[in-house]
Amino acid sequence: MSLKQSLALVAALTLPVLAMAEDPLKVGFVYVGPIGDHGWSYQHDLGRLALEEHFGDKVKTTYVENVNEGADAERTIRRLAQAGNDVIFTTSFGFMNPTARVAQQFPDITFLHATGYKRADNLGTYLSATYEGRYVTGVAAGLVTESDTLGYIASFPIPEVIRDINAVYLGATSVNPDIQIKVVWANTWFDPAKEADAANALMDQGADVIVQHTDSPAPLMAAEKRGKWGVGQASDMRKFGGDAHLLSVVNDWGPYYIETVQAVMDGDWTPSDYWGGIADDVIQIVGISDRLTDEQRAKVDKVIESIDSGKFHPFTGPLKDQSGELRVPKGKTMTKEALAGMDWYVEGVTAKLPE
Template identity: 60%
Template sequence: MMKKHNNWQRWVASAALALGLGVTASGALAEDPMKVGFVYVGPVGDYGWSYEHDRARQEVEKHFAGKVKTTYVEKVPEGADAERVIRQLAQQGNDMIFTTSFGFMNPTEKVAKKFPKIFFEHATGYKRSDNMSTYVLRTYEGRYVSGIAAGMMTKTNTIGYIASFPIPEVIRDIDSVYMAAKSVNPDVKIKIMWVSTWYDPVKESEAANALIDQGVDVLIQHTDSPAPLMAAEKRGVKAIGQASDMSKFAPNAHMFSIQDDWAPHYISSIEAVMNGTWKPQDFWGGFAEGMLVVASVNDNLPADVKAKVAEAQAALKAGTLKPFTGPIKDNQGNVVVAAGHTLTDAELAGVNWYIEGIDATIPK
């Protein structure tokens, strides 16, 4: 598929040559910057998911040094509003649009069909077309490291998970936390609280306190504000930061954060559009790609916990540890991953079961 932006540059260069005008060393009279739009589900100041996407956007502008101009729209609800925002970005002449939340999938697909010359990439979804790709982090790798630390640090043998929405990404991450915790602490239990939001500091704080009241002494979150860390600090329990480095919000409670770094993928995708090699794909990035980082490990963590965290991270990065390798049973006793089989990316994208030992049901 030929890039509209490149076509425009070639036309300008040809016209310049025909008119006998001077051209730059690159062959173009003047090279307009490529325009790239971003759509965020939360505010850029959430200190979580959207914060890290926007930090990566800024890295894009820095990397391309004037060759790329970006815009973003924050706090976009998943649904009809998202379709309107994405369409507006397309009508504004963006060459490429990144939509960064699962609920943007169908709106992105609809707009992509209407603007076949624009390149779209959607985070965490599964629908693709000639001009629409998907990309996702292997967040379950970060959750596995988190589960190791949680299982070793809990004194009550009860860890807590603040969950956003019951989509495969969240469900498989809960599974990953629990299987890791169980590998170092056979007696560990996990309590899950669903808050039906990606970002709501009040709800997140209430969920954290409710879990602590139930005996949880290590918190893990799949939401985007630092409120759970702050609750943990106040209540004297431990917690792990989500998406960005949240250490400053809980100097004692913060064990470490699993930080997302989207910049490598954004830079690579934009370069592919520029040089005409972009093609639709389902991209997954994790520790090996430098897109997940264990950030700000607290000095107050015991040495054996630090060592085990580093060991798990290294094994995940090297590919010698693959969490979703069978045999695995769900919490109903069914074999969901056969012995010796490792879930493919496509299978990971469809995980809709809790592993054996999780005493809970998935909301409908």
Template identity: 60%
Template sequence: MKKTAFKKALTGLAAGIGLAAALTAQAAEPFKVGFVYVGPIGDHGWSYQHDQGRKAVEAYYGDKVETTYVENVPEGADAERVIRNLAKSGNDLIFTTSFGFMNPTLKVAKQFPKVTFEHATGYKQAKNMGTYVSNTYEGRYVAGFVAAKMTKSNKIGYIASFPIPEVIRDINAVQLALNKYNPEAELKIVWVNTWFDPGKEADAANAMMDQGVDVILQHTDSPAAMQAADRRGAYAVGQASDMSSFGPKAHLMSVVDNWDPYYIKRVQEVMDGTWKSTDHWGGMAEDEIVIPGFSENVPDDVALEAQALIDGIKAGTLHPFAGPIKNQAGELIVAEGDVLPHGEIAGMSWYVEGVEGDIPK
């Protein structure tokens, strides 16, 4: 009897040790975060900056967090497949980083209620899906000011990707700065219908320079426009990341998306169980839109005035969409002393006064 009892005790002890070891191994498993990118991480623009945010998460959390990413994902059915595979692979949190990923993300989120999803630049949320976007229009307004001061031909070029609210409001922010600081300047827009295509972007830049454009802005992701401007003696503004190294003679400034603080914060919230679905907008005040200085091509007085605009935006004393603002037809949309409501900025589908041409359908 004593021998049998001893064997049972040993068996129970072994089972307890095994259970403890299993629990320890389970506790040691890293928190898994997936990222989906519309372009290559080497685009030196939008996807590149999101991947810098992913790397910041890894650096901050060390072996507590494991990240993975999928690049060059087309918007549509392929995106849904990729997002679903990341959910099936055990990712606890998934960031999808392009407007066209919105509906696929929402569909997969409903199928995986225990996984948390975050979608960049969209407007649809769910209990386990939030949205986030950066106030790029703040940086564009400053870029519009610098372009207004630096142009000699009074012809500013803008390479636009797709006619979604994010792109339209950024075009409008540039035009509002031109209206205020150089009413003689004309904004020429070329729609390329791509986020990343260096060939198309370079062709658009060259076509505009052929028409006399001497400052180029862009809402596409490669440095091709900066390089084209550098070759031909024009100026350019970098998009999403610091593009100064791609065109030192052309570079005026870059509007940089800094995703590091947001990604680190949201990962922590999911890990802590405090995450809630929100529609996050972050700009200069949150250090999520950054202008890392002005190049030597920008005169000191222009740089100082541009910095004053940045300081005003950060302090909340300056808003790019403060009235008076008229639409393209000359109708007053925002009265003096008022600011365009956030919801209308988020869904912007109209041009401000001064922009020529129609928004593509």
């Protein structure tokens, strides 16, 4: 074989290897709502876009929106796996079991599930410590309410939602011991009409601050129409609330998605349970109303700083449940595992959990 032929053969063998090396990492996302919900799914999609901007042509992302929890989710996740995605993020609590089943079938794919607790060699979990933002919300709400009544629009009775109702109540009563909190279960993540109806029902019951664990800006808009206060969920909703906007608790997923994908690329990824909070900038408090007095704003800022610095944790005892049973002793802080399984209201919350 001549030198020219040898070089040609080497080039022919090398080109496929180079092409393979340059193939982008394929990353899939599954959303429970539309990316236009201006809340939870919208914010996750901003994280996906941040991932694309950071890595450029090193990644190729795809997403599926409006996926129902249950059988539809499992079919969608499996299709993404079969399509050759290397990493799949599933972003709702009801996707937990479907994600775990598909992960077992595709051991070479990395799966990440948001807000759940099931893990495996190729399945990790992640969430934002929303309770930190909810506690700040409670403090601000407790300072501005005139009726001493807060309204909470809840989606489903899962630990994250129960935990956040408790956090709002604890934050509010830390500055206003006369607070009561009323809860309406919307049984949806995204349904603007139902969310608005829930907000109006709470305001009819005397609530003058509306907090939501659903994803459209409809509750905030309903609060503005009636001259009450509202709080943005997951994203910056101040443009929807005008003077009614008290603050927004924002989830910034971009840094986590970038860090996780980089770890997969480097071969360093291992399954873990990630909780990102105020100190990580995964939870951000934005758009605090300038209608707060200087004294009120200082109190809110002080709470944010104390959580950010680690000096304060919203779920530090003593904490009792509704029956008066001591759940968290004085000076003890709830573990992540205990928080992840919270299925009880703190003492003082008079609402009942759905059966």
